[in-house]
Structures are given as structure tokens and as C-alpha cells.
Amino acid sequence: MCGICCAIVLSPLQSTCREDHQAKLQRRGPDCSRHVSRRDPGSGYECRFSGHVLHMRGPLTPQPLEDDDGNVLLWNGEVFGGVPVGSEDNDTQAVLRHLGASCTEAQVLAVLSAVRGPWAFIYYQARRQWLWFGRDYFGRRSLLWQFAEGHKAVTLSSLSLSGAGSGQAAWQEVPAAAVYRIDLEACSLAGSFHLSAYPWRCPSTECHESDFRWEDVLGSACLGLNDSSLFLEAPVAPLKRQVPEEPLDSQNSLRTAEPLEVLDSLLLSGEMKTRAHQLLDALSEAVRRRVQLLPRSPGGTGVAVLFSGGLDSMVLAALADCHIPPEEPIDLLNVAFQIPLASPRSSKETKRVEEADDSAGSRVGFEVPDRITGRAGMQELLAMNPSRTWNFVEIDVAPEELRSTREKHICHLVYPLETVLDDSIGCALWFAARGRGTICANGTSEPYTSRARVLLSGIGADEQLAGYSRHRAHFKSAGWTGLEKELGMEMARISSRNLGRDDRIIGDHGKEARFPFLDEDVVSLLNSTPVQQKADLTLPRGLGEKLLLRLAARELGLGASSVLPKRAMQFGCRIAKMENRKEKASDKCSRLRRT
Structure with missing residues (x-):
């Protein structure tokens, strides 16, 4: 970098x-x-x-x-x-x-x-x-x-x-x-x-x-x-054009079954099992290339994962565990934005948040969805490899710190992008990449700042495997052909919508973002895979989107995290709740005005 x-x-x-x-x-x-x-x-x-x-x-x-x-x-x-x-x-x-x-x-x-x-x-x-x-x-x-x-x-x-x-x-x-x-x-x-x-x-x-x-x-x-x-x-294989005329009837009986049972049933198919292992092998090699040959100090942490506990980050963390020396800690960077106490909430929501905060012993307002799934994911990883030191870094951001840091640093880095979505993602990534938070050590919460210079990011998974809600809308209106066309568009515009911004944000901390899902061999493999084997949006949320990755996660040994529904970062960390809730993601963001 x-x-x-x-x-x-x-x-x-x-x-x-x-x-x-x-x-x-x-x-x-x-x-x-x-x-x-x-x-x-x-x-x-x-x-x-x-x-x-x-x-x-x-x-x-x-x-x-x-x-x-x-x-x-x-x-x-x-x-x-x-x-x-x-x-x-x-x-x-x-x-x-x-x-x-x-x-x-x-x-x-x-x-x-x-x-x-x-x-x-x-x-x-x-x-x-x-x-x-x-x-x-x-x-x-x-x-x-x-x-x-x-x-x-x-x-x-x-x-x-x-x-x-x-x-x-x-x-x-x-x-x-x-x-x-x-x-x-x-x-x-x-x-x-x-x-x-x-x-x-x-x-x-x-x-x-x-x-x-x-x-x-x-x-x-x-x-x-x-x-x-x-x-x-171009460094990748062509996008394969092969879609079925009708939804996959063989999966109709699976739509009401338990999610993990659905994945296990699908893995009984030799073709789907083979596809899952092909993806797992390609991703594993992509992660290996990105976590090895780094300058390391004894006992130091060289690699961190931008971690929500969701499917993408769990797969990356589990694969990183396979390739990083066993004595080296892995940092799991989990960011939460405090919802102001004055923000409108229903009485039911207020009670739920307060109970979650009290039970977790955390500061009020930080028990956001990604914090909950992040802790659960941490326990899943610990069960897979209890000998590894997993540093679950809780990064809490209060409204006043967000405002001052946005003005001082983040506006400049997000530019020339300028939408509400750019603001939300940019702010979340900046604080996550800084890595300053707390970890639980010996039963107490202690200050901790990640020294990892390489940050693994799951970007590229949703774009290739139909992880966004808009993909369901395209599938509903235009079928498999419309979904495949939309996935092609996602990758064509990923450089201008995401990657330059994310590099500027994360690089501001003297750290480097690495994207295993955008490894050329991974993209080539997914481009050559028929769309109906990458995702089946006739299945419910938490199953149909990114289906192939869920099957790979199951083969990797993951459990509950392999069937978590997709949740966008800005909602999972709750930064989207801190500002004007009437804003649209594509609106020009007044908070990004620079002086």
C-alpha cells in the first residue's frame, strides 16, 4: 500500500x-x-x-x-x-x-x-x-x-x-x-x-x-x-450465459424446511457439493495469498477481518485461521454506532435495546445487530479453533465523535463520491479500520487497538452471488435472465461505486484492504458457474441469496452463521439510524460538504 x-x-x-x-x-x-x-x-x-x-x-x-x-x-x-x-x-x-x-x-x-x-x-x-x-x-x-x-x-x-x-x-x-x-x-x-x-x-x-x-x-x-x-x-473468464427456463422444481419441497437442513440436503447433490468445494478451494487460496508473506513481529497481529459475524466475514475469518500461524492472534473488527437516546423509537424497541445493553454490560445504545451477530460468530470461531487467540474488538462510536471525525477526515477521503450511502459506508469503514476499541480479557473489558496492517473485506460476495435485496426484485420481475444481467452490471460498476472509496478510507490508517472475493481466480470460477447454482431466489432470505457460499460455509464447518440473512453494513452497525431517516441512499449527502 x-x-x-x-x-x-x-x-x-x-x-x-x-x-x-x-x-x-x-x-x-x-x-x-x-x-x-x-x-x-x-x-x-x-x-x-x-x-x-x-x-x-x-x-x-x-x-x-x-x-x-x-x-x-x-x-x-x-x-x-x-x-x-x-x-x-x-x-x-x-x-x-x-x-x-x-x-x-x-x-x-x-x-x-x-x-x-x-x-x-x-x-x-x-x-x-x-x-x-x-x-x-x-x-x-x-x-x-x-x-x-x-x-x-x-x-x-x-x-x-x-x-x-x-x-x-x-x-x-x-x-x-x-x-x-x-x-x-x-x-x-x-x-x-x-x-x-x-x-x-x-x-x-x-x-x-x-x-x-x-x-x-x-x-x-x-x-x-x-x-x-x-x-x-481482462484477467477473468467470461460470464457464463446459461439460465433455466423455469425455477428449480426440485427445491420446492425445501422452502419450508429448517435452513440448515436445507443446506445439508442440497449438499447431498454431487454437483452442488462439487461446486461448493470448488468455491471453497478458490477462496482458501485467495485468502492464503493475502495473509502470508507479511512482515510479522513475535506475538503481533498481522491480519484483521472487517467483522459483522455475517456469512461473508465468517467465511473469511475461518479461512484466515487455516493459513495464519497458530500462535498469531486474529483481530475481528466490529463497529457499532450509538443510537441517540432522543431518536424516535417505539416503546417495544426501547425496551429491547435497553435489555440487550444491560445483559451485555455494554454502554447504552451500542448493542446493534452486527454486535449481536458478531459475538455469536466469535463463539462459533472459538468452537472451531479454541487454541487461536480471537480478538473480538468492540468499536463504539458516539454521535459527537462521528460528527467531528467526519468533518476532519472522512469527508476528504470519501470525495469525490458524495451520496448518503457513501457517507454511511465511509464512516463505518473508517472507524472499523482504525481498530480502536475494547476486548474482553480475563472477564473484563480492556482498551485495545488493532495493529494489523492487512484488513480482509468481504466486498464482492454480494455483487457476484445475488446478496442484495434489489437482486430479488430483478429476479421477480425478469427471472433468471434479468438476475444474471444485473449481476454482470454489479461487477462492471464496482470500481466506481465502492472500491476507490474503500481504499481511500482504510488506507488513511496506514492499513491495506484486501478482497478475497475479488481474486481473479474466484471471479473466474463464479463467472463460469450457472446463475441458478450461485443463488436460488425462490428460496427464502438467509438461504437463496448467496446459496453457493452458504453451502461452502457449511462444508467449512460453520453453523448458524451460514444461514444468516444479508444485512447491509449501514443498517447492521446502525449508522443509518443516527441521521435523517427520511434520506435515500442515493441522495446527495449534505454532511459530506468540505471546506
Whole structure:
């Protein structure tokens, strides 16, 4: 994980990145900072690179990283496959070696197409005076761009470096639909920027460019497809088109049975059992890649799970247990927002909350749904492996702390996204990732702050396995074909709706989010699985959505958590109850106004 930034101007730079801007980037990469410049006196352009490193793998390698040919690389990513990286090597060095050996456009694209794992990068190719940049196919790492007034400068950064006051150009997320190239010499001579886009060749019709117009013009900086008609190869298999004409009659008799009995009955089918094990194997390998080869100190905690006790987080925690050294604790980060006492409640709801708070011995208002399922999940994990130290971290957030922290940190990180949903998810993730709360030790509650640098997140499960309520609506109105189309759309837009925001939020604590459900092999497996085997929405909530994952969880040894209904984070942690209840998730959020 790194905080990366590059300012490019077509005439000599008059100002530098302010000290407070560097401090924001350094929060993402607290271990090492470095600055490098490249300029061409003849053409007049100048590039200033700034890198802030969170050390995760191999020897600590300062960024920007340079080679003997003058190439410069800023790399905010992880190589989990595709490009050889030894267990003791640093992936930034490995990527620069391969890019440095690439002379042509096609060769650069071949390197980027090969990498398996999340990345955002900025690469100065010295011999050609080209600047390359972009994000991985799913957009798992944040990268923003801003074109300055007068259109003589562009800044690329992991996060926005300026406020939204008058006179400031807007920041935008760099679309993950492509990687981009600037011919610095040609643009300097022309006096304006022209960006060449190299799109991913998509494996299905629901591909990235469906939401992006290549003819868009950002001021006088024209963005268009590259003249060579080159592209990157998508890292996942095509989405399979195979749906039944009618609902699965064989499951009609299961709709009134006990949920766990339904799963056990379905696992008697050889095909469903095989599918469940295929998913379990792919997820296990994805988790292994993400929790091993980390810098570890004796007795320290290297990995945490964003943990609600729900299906996704329970599966990730159980799989992490299989691959993390047995003597190492695993932190389970569980966040709860206090419902103000003055908020309207029915007398029945008030009595239930007060009884839950009293029975748990917690502060009033924090016994939210995710806290209840989280504790139950913790007990389930403890039963599976009682020798592991499971740190269930109760992170309580009071309204006054939420308001002050949102204004000071979170607004800036969520930007340029701005909806009520972005606010809710962003705030929940920021406090969860900070990891400051309490744990129960020796029968008493003690302050605890997680030191884990890797946070496992379950994002991607709902998008691929029909976990959201809107999927039931599409299935009801358009059947299997409509559901499959919606799942394709979910993955096509996940970069712009979720992942850049989540990376900015979590990275603010000098920690790195990792997404096993978005591992390329996992996505390829699910893309090749018929939709009716991934989900059967003729079955009730807690069964039909994410059916295949529930079967995998059952095979993994999980019990009650494998049949919990889907509950969105903003409702489970109760942040959605703290604000105006009449707001819609898609409304523009007034609380995210920045100064």
C-alpha cells in the first residue's frame, strides 16, 4: 500500500504540493517517503513524483523507484500472481524490472495484463517520454485525477489534495475501464494534454466501457482511444450465459424446511457439493495469498477481518485461521454506532435495546445487530479453533465523535463520491479500520487497538452471488435472465461505486484492504458457474441469496452463521439510524460538504 502522487505541467512548475497535502498521503504510507522530478528543458514539461510507502513485502523499497535507464515507478499494489515475485522479493522492484524491459506499447500492456492482484500505478517511461497510469481491472486501488485551470497541468493522486472551494477544479476517479498514456513531448509542443486510453478487452457485454464515454473531454485535455487499437486482456473468464427456463422444481419441497437442513440436503447433490468445494478451494487460496508473506513481529497481529459475524466475514475469518500461524492472534473488527437516546423509537424497541445493553454490560445504545451477530460468530470461531487467540474488538462510536471525525477526515477521503450511502459506508469503514476499541480479557473489558496492517473485506460476495435485496426484485420481475444481467452490471460498476472509496478510507490508517472475493481466480470460477447454482431466489432470505457460499460455509464447518440473512453494513452497525431517516441512499449527502 502506498500514497502516490504525480503533478505534470507543460511549462515550469510554479508551486509544489503543499505540506498538508503530503501529510495526507503519508498517512497511507508511514514507513518511507521520497520525491523525484523529471523534466525536459527542450519541451518544457515537468513531472514531480511523490511516494509514501506502507511496507508489506520483501525489503523496504522507497518510492518513487528508479532504474538505471531513468524510468520512474509509483506502485500502489500487490502482485499475487502473473508476474514472478520471490518470497523475499519486493513486488515494486519486480514490476519495474518487467516494465523497464518493455519498449513498446504492446509490451507494457502485456506486463499489466499479466499482473494478478490490486494495483494503481504511475510510470514514467524515460526513453519514449511517456507517462502511463491507471488502475487494475476491478479498480481495487484508488487513483484520482485533476486538470488545473488553464489546462496546463494535471495531477494524479491516491486521494484529493485540495478542498472544494471556488476556483478549484474537481477531482475525479480515474476510470478503471482502461490504462492511460500521455506523450509528454507531444503534449508540451501542442500546449495541451491528450490522453490515449487502452481499454480492457472485456469478457462479457457488461464491461467497463458501458458506463464510460471514450469521447469525454476534460477541458482542453482530450481523452480518446489509442491510435494503435491496442487493449489489455481482462484477467477473468467470461460470464457464463446459461439460465433455466423455469425455477428449480426440485427445491420446492425445501422452502419450508429448517435452513440448515436445507443446506445439508442440497449438499447431498454431487454437483452442488462439487461446486461448493470448488468455491471453497478458490477462496482458501485467495485468502492464503493475502495473509502470508507479511512482515510479522513475535506475538503481533498481522491480519484483521472487517467483522459483522455475517456469512461473508465468517467465511473469511475461518479461512484466515487455516493459513495464519497458530500462535498469531486474529483481530475481528466490529463497529457499532450509538443510537441517540432522543431518536424516535417505539416503546417495544426501547425496551429491547435497553435489555440487550444491560445483559451485555455494554454502554447504552451500542448493542446493534452486527454486535449481536458478531459475538455469536466469535463463539462459533472459538468452537472451531479454541487454541487461536480471537480478538473480538468492540468499536463504539458516539454521535459527537462521528460528527467531528467526519468533518476532519472522512469527508476528504470519501470525495469525490458524495451520496448518503457513501457517507454511511465511509464512516463505518473508517472507524472499523482504525481498530480502536475494547476486548474482553480475563472477564473484563480492556482498551485495545488493532495493529494489523492487512484488513480482509468481504466486498464482492454480494455483487457476484445475488446478496442484495434489489437482486430479488430483478429476479421477480425478469427471472433468471434479468438476475444474471444485473449481476454482470454489479461487477462492471464496482470500481466506481465502492472500491476507490474503500481504499481511500482504510488506507488513511496506514492499513491495506484486501478482497478475497475479488481474486481473479474466484471471479473466474463464479463467472463460469450457472446463475441458478450461485443463488436460488425462490428460496427464502438467509438461504437463496448467496446459496453457493452458504453451502461452502457449511462444508467449512460453520453453523448458524451460514444461514444468516444479508444485512447491509449501514443498517447492521446502525449508522443509518443516527441521521435523517427520511434520506435515500442515493441522495446527495449534505454532511459530506468540505471546506
